[in-house]
Amino acid sequence: MPDLPLIAWVVLAGVLGLIVGSFLNVVILRLPARLEAAWRQEAQSVLGLEAEAEPLPPGVVREPSHCPHCKHPLSARDNIPLFGWMLLRGRCRYCQAPISIQYPLVELLTALFSAIIVWKFGVTWAALAGLFLTWALVALSGIDFRTQLLPDQITLPLLWLGLLLSLLHLFVAPQPAILGAAIGYLSLWSVYWLFKLLTGKEGMGFGDFKLLAALGAWMGPGALLPIILLSSLVGAVIGGTLIALRKQGRDVPMPFGPFIAMAGWIWFVAGDELWHAYASFSGMQ
Known part of the structure; x- marks a missing residue:
């Protein structure tokens, strides 16, 4: 080289x-x-x-x-x-x-x-893996934004790649990767069914569950809550802006996958720095 x-x-x-x-x-x-x-x-x-x-x-x-x-x-x-x-x-x-x-x-x-x-x-090998993650998240975001689809042809290989990389301890060990995948899927799956039981409507798609599961496999369960919070914050800001610019009703469906992908990538690249900044600001250190 x-x-x-x-x-x-x-x-x-x-x-x-x-x-x-x-x-x-x-x-x-x-x-x-x-x-x-x-x-x-x-x-x-x-x-x-x-x-x-x-x-x-x-x-x-x-x-x-x-x-x-x-x-x-x-x-x-x-x-x-x-x-x-x-x-x-x-x-x-x-x-x-x-x-x-x-x-x-x-x-x-x-x-x-x-x-x-x-x-x-x-x-490093971590950079090579990170490039593949990045490219997959860009593709998924673009597809979901245009069609409200998150194809299994991308989300599932991304999930399995994260689990396989855990065998090399590249980002997380196997146990956190498996837990992250399971908790990531089940957390949004639970929210989906709770929302549907209460409102009779579908709040998100099954592709969102798989995408968060994939991110959990790459980064472990500790990244899931920050990713959900970040994606909700980014979604609220961007979604509110689009509603204002397009002058469309709040009942118009909006894909959540791009916000999960964006938040996941941010945490993948700068999660430690963001956590330390939050800890310093809140007086935890």
Whole structure:
């Protein structure tokens, strides 16, 4: 491994994050559509209905990138992460349709978060694992924000990876990882059913349980309460802002997964510092 200063590795992580962020945009946009098409086909098969002759949505890996409006394939220069969008000034080169701000935003955030991970953990196996966690949380947040889905295809591998990493004692030992996964799932599962019994409504989805279980496997049970509190705080601030800006009613469903993911990532990177700051402020030390 080249003997580079840490700042060079941080910059390289940011560049890698830009590239990965471009791929995550594809995952965010295409994976839910593929899953929904597969669910329809499965439901038609179970019900004995004649399958509808509809083309499958583009796959995540094989199909090249194209404009969602005119379907024209994008050139290599248009696919340059972040800079392609800037050079095009946010519009398709061929039909001039606006390109969603999601593309550069996901790429920029993935780059920033990736750089922070390497700055925090250095050039270590923990940093490599942290990068995978970061990328998964970005993808899950984007998907849930757009579709209110948290696919098992991402949450469950993330959960199992956290449990397997505990065998290496990379972040937590096996016992805290198992307890964190179990308590994380059951805590939101209990809240879900209590809320449903009291109101007759579903307050959150099962994907939220699995996401918190995955974070518990990575960080142990001690991280769960801070993550829930942080996610509630962030959700209240962002949710209230969106309600005010969009002038929509409070009964409009809002995904909770992005706030869990955001709070989990913050605690993963700065949990110790936040806890010490709280302890000092409250006079516990």
